[in-house]
Amino acid sequence: MKPTFGQRLDTVTRNSLPVLLTLLLVLLNVIPLHIPGLSRVMPVLPLMAVYHWAIYRPQLMPPLAVFLIGACYDVLSGTPLGVNALVFLIVYGVVVFQQRFFVGKSFVVVWLGFGLMALGASVVSWILVSILAVAVVEPKAVFFQFILNFSFFPLLAWLFLYFQNAYLKLE
Amino acid sequence: MNEGPQGFIRIAQPIKGLAQRFAYIGLIVAAFALMMLGKVDIVLVERARTTITDTVAPILDIVSAPVTSATAFIHRVEGLWGMHAENQILRENNERLMQWQALARKLEAENKALQKLLNYVPDLSVGYISARVIADTGGAFAHSLLLNAGKRDGVQKGQAAVTGEGLVGRIAGVGARSSRILLITDLNSRIPVVVGPNRTRAILTGDNSDRPRIIHLPPGETLSPGDEVTTSGHGGVLPVGLAVGVVATVNENGASVEPYVERDKLELIRVVDFGLSGILRKQVIEETPVSATYPEVQAVSEEKTGAGEVSSEQ
Numbered sequence: 001m002k003p004t005f006g007q008r009l010d011t012v013t014r015n016s017l018p019v020l021l022t023l024l025l026v027l028l029n030v031i032p033l034h035i036p037g038l039s040r041v042m043p044v045l046p047l048m049a050v051y052h053w054a055i056y057r058p059q060l061m062p063p064l065a066v067f068l069i070g071a072c073y074d075v076l077s078g079t080p081l082g083v084n085a086l087v088f089l090i091v092y093g094v095v096v097f098q099q100r101f102f103v104g105k106s107f108v109v110v111w112l113g114f115g116l117m118a119l120g121a122s123v124v125s126w127i128l129v130s131i132l133a134v135a136v137v138e139p140k141a142v143f144f145q146f147i148l149n150f151s152f153f154p155l156l157a158w159l160f161l162y163f164q165n166a167y168l169k170l171e
Numbered sequence: 172m173n174e175g176p177q178g179f180i181r182i183a184q185p186i187k188g189l190a191q192r193f194a195y196i197g198l199i200v201a202a203f204a205l206m207m208l209g210k211v212d213i214v215l216v217e218r219a220r221t222t223i224t225d226t227v228a229p230i231l232d233i234v235s236a237p238v239t240s241a242t243a244f245i246h247r248v249e250g251l252w253g254m255h256a257e258n259q260i261l262r263e264n265n266e267r268l269m270q271w272q273a274l275a276r277k278l279e280a281e282n283k284a285l286q287k288l289l290n291y292v293p294d295l296s297v298g299y300i301s302a303r304v305i306a307d308t309g310g311a312f313a314h315s316l317l318l319n320a321g322k323r324d325g326v327q328k329g330q331a332a333v334t335g336e337g338l339v340g341r342i343a344g345v346g347a348r349s350s351r352i353l354l355i356t357d358l359n360s361r362i363p364v365v366v367g368p369n370r371t372r373a374i375l376t377g378d379n380s381d382r383p384r385i386i387h388l389p390p391g392e393t394l395s396p397g398d399e400v401t402t403s404g405h406g407g408v409l410p411v412g413l414a415v416g417v418v419a420t421v422n423e424n425g426a427s428v429e430p431y432v433e434r435d436k437l438e439l440i441r442v443v444d445f446g447l448s449g450i451l452r453k454q455v456i457e458e459t460p461v462s463a464t465y466p467e468v469q470a471v472s473e474e475k476t477g478a479g480e481v482s483s484e485q
Contacts, residue, residue, distance in 0.1 A: 027227060030317070031235050032307035034242040036435045039307045040314070040381060063191070067198045071205065075223045076306065078313035078351065081216060082205030089199055122311075129312045132210055133358045138380040141311035 014167050018060045019069070021163065022049040025156075026073050040141050043148040046073055047121060048156045050088050051114050054095040055102045056164060066092045079125070080132045087121045087128075094120075111153055118149040221346035224317060228349035231305040232319050239303070239438050297410070300325050300442040305349070307434070314357035314379060316340070318440060321348040329408055331443045337414035337431035338362070338402060339440055352440070355415065355430060356383050363405040364415060366426075367398035375400065375415065375428060382419055382427040394418050394426045410443065 003011070025045040032039070046069055053061040070085030077084075094117065095102065102113060126142050208216050250257075285291075302320035320326050322345050332339040332352045340360065343353035353360050360377040366385060371394070374387045385394065398418040404411035416430040 030306035030308045063195045063198050075220050077308040078315040081209035082202045086202035145311040
């Protein structure tokens with residue numbers, strides 16, 4: 001039976017949800033919140049999205065999308081172009097190629113896994129930005145940003161799981 | 172998390188295909204290529220940056236507005252609490268400032284008279300472009316802001332961005348309707364400054380912490396905490412005498428500076444056009460009154476800020 005146009009449109013919309021949500025997070029990430037001290041250590045929200053969808057719906061978050069999301073984040077946040085594109089791709093790659101490790105694990109394991117990934121992401125970004133700027137980036141802010149990344153994850157993961165269960169159920 | 176392992180294996184399968192792996196490796200290489208291109212700083216990368224920024228600027232403009240008003244509202248409510256005590260302080264301040272104002276008027280008159288005596292050529296007058304901060308590009312790796320004004324409003328690369336408190340940063344990139352400010356705390360920021368009562372020349376450099384450092388002090392010069400830091404105007408990029416901050420700590424590696432401007436409170440910013448963009452233009456400016464040279468800037472600043480902001484008397 002051939003799906004109708006409406007059904008196909010519905011599927012396409014649902015399937016592009018992970019990428020669209022992640023792009024939205026890229027924008028939200030740079031809204032000025034006027035909270036003292038936050039802007040210096042603002043968590044990298046799209047990183048959490050990439051990690052989450054790489055575990056649960058990798059086919060809806062293709063590598064090219066990950067690359068473009070990273071590049072957009074670089075442009076908007078003013079980090080050297082390509083740094084986050086690379087970091088997001090590495091996180092994505094590690095998760096997808098280690099799929100077995102994450103399969104069916106409890107949320108705590110997924111969270112701790114994100115902690116490891118975020119730590120790696122912070123270290124890699126720190127090294128890359130320092131090399132590209134030919135200067136040492138102050139590590140304190142990078143460390144606090146990692147702490148915030150780690151503690152923000154459950155909140156976003158809960159939101160993603162909601163979308164996943166509501167719109168992206170596997171038949 | 173309610174799918175069985177079957178589901179996972181099925182969706183993980185296609186990713187492991189050979190073509191997918193090649194695509195993945197290709198993208199990793201592309202990311203490195205982007206870094207190289209960005210480092211070489213070719214026009215294409217710059218244009219791509221401004222195009223993306225310009226595209227999302229209207230969205231950011233709309234989304235950031237309610238956040239800004241909400242913060243303003245919270246501040247207002249907070250302000251109600253300490254109003255009485257604050258009033259008292261303000262009244263005392265006002266009295267003190269009135270005396271200063273009288274003194275300033277006297278000095279201004281004196282200054283003018285002396286300038287006339289010396290045939291002194293006055294500094295170029297300035298035009299302001301006021302703009303709203305639509306993005307604070309958070310994170311530990313870059314300190315910059317996006318503004319909702321660009322080329323069509325008269326913003327140009329290299330112009331100074333200031334608030335009433337002092338220097339915020341410099342315009343690092345301009346699109347048609349948005350522009351990026353590189354904050355003085357950013358790793359890539361280098362501002363020529365003069366420090367302290369001796370007017371020691373130095374360079375203020377950011378390191379992505381909230382306190383930029385002073386480097387390239389002339390040998391034998393020392394600084395002490397509390398010294399005032401202002402722009403020196405050397406290199407002809409920024410105007411002379413913009414307030415930047417005060418020296419906070421001094422150690423053997425140099426000094427750190429506490430900026431006057433608090434990044435988290437920035438909502439409206441003025442981009443300052445001092446007419447320092449080149450020799451040719453300077454000659455034109457000296458021969459013609461400012462309002463004739465910068466009609467569009469004058470118009471914009473008057474329209475956006477009200478006439479009170481424009482100080483263009485010669």
